[in-house]
Amino acid sequence: MKSGADTALPRGAALFDRIDYRLIESPEDRDNLYLMRYRAYLHAGLINPSESLRVTDHFDDAPNTWNFGIYVDGELCSAVRIHVLTSDWRMSYTTEVFGDVLNPRLDRGEVFVDPARFVADPEKQQRFPELPYLTLRLAYLACDHFGADLGLAMVRTDHQAFYRRVFLHESIAEPRPYPGWHTRKVVLMASDFTTLRERVLTRFPIMRSSAFERRMLFDRASQRQVLPRPKLVSAPLSPVPAATLG
Helix, strand or coil: CECCCCCCCCCCHHHHCCEEEEECCCHHHHHHHHHHHHHHHHHCCCCCCCCCCCCCCHHHHCCCEEEEEEEECCEEEEEEEEEEECCCCCCCHHHHHCHHHHHHHHHCCCCEEEEEEEEECHHHHHHCCCHHHHHHHHHHHHHHHHCCCEEEEEEEHHHHHHHHHHHCCEECCCCEECCCCCCCEEEEEEEEHHHHHHHHHHHCHHHCCCHHHHHHHHCCHHHCCCCCCCCCCCCCCCCCCCCECC
16 A cells, blocks of 8 residues: 655655555565564574574464555565554553553553564665654554554664654563563553644654545454444544555
8 A cells, every 4th residue: 555644754755655555465475574574683683593584473363463564666675563452452462571561451441552573674774764764654553543542662672762752652661571582672662642643743744644544554344343443533634645555
């Protein structure tokens, strides 16, 4: 799906018209995703070499997840897995690692958007420094679409500054080990989406989106009865170009 946003954008504008967001579904696309994860994690020193040359887990097939690939000029460059967490749908590594923090709030009916497995091809990350903004934009669109109470981020301790600066996240739990990573710990960060939404959009207009774009990305007929209904969290944004299928 081709993205849609304002015409006068700051960080990421130069690359914006060249990207497509695609839901990873076909066996070939999934295999390419798992290969890229492996290259990214190995390059970062987070995993040991393996014969499979791939990284996947049981959450890739969970019903509350969307695996997206970000393609530049038709070439897979980065990816992120979006989890929508509710009282009935808690499947993610974040709830496994920080369940004591999140489960009481999920019990009260809160809704969280939890981006995970954010990776970029090591070589393409050097060519396109805007990739983190354009990739994690999907998490922000999911917060808008599902009316999230919190936007979450379970991140490496050395990556906290980016999430504080862009999404105004704050740490809400102490660092803990992450399953499968042998050298780093992760920290749980979060921000109140409704309260901070306008501040983020003012600072980073590239996070703006149309309702049509969000529906095309996240609306699945099979999940409409169990996931939160899309809702408007504030006054409508100024019109943005309609998204087009990629």
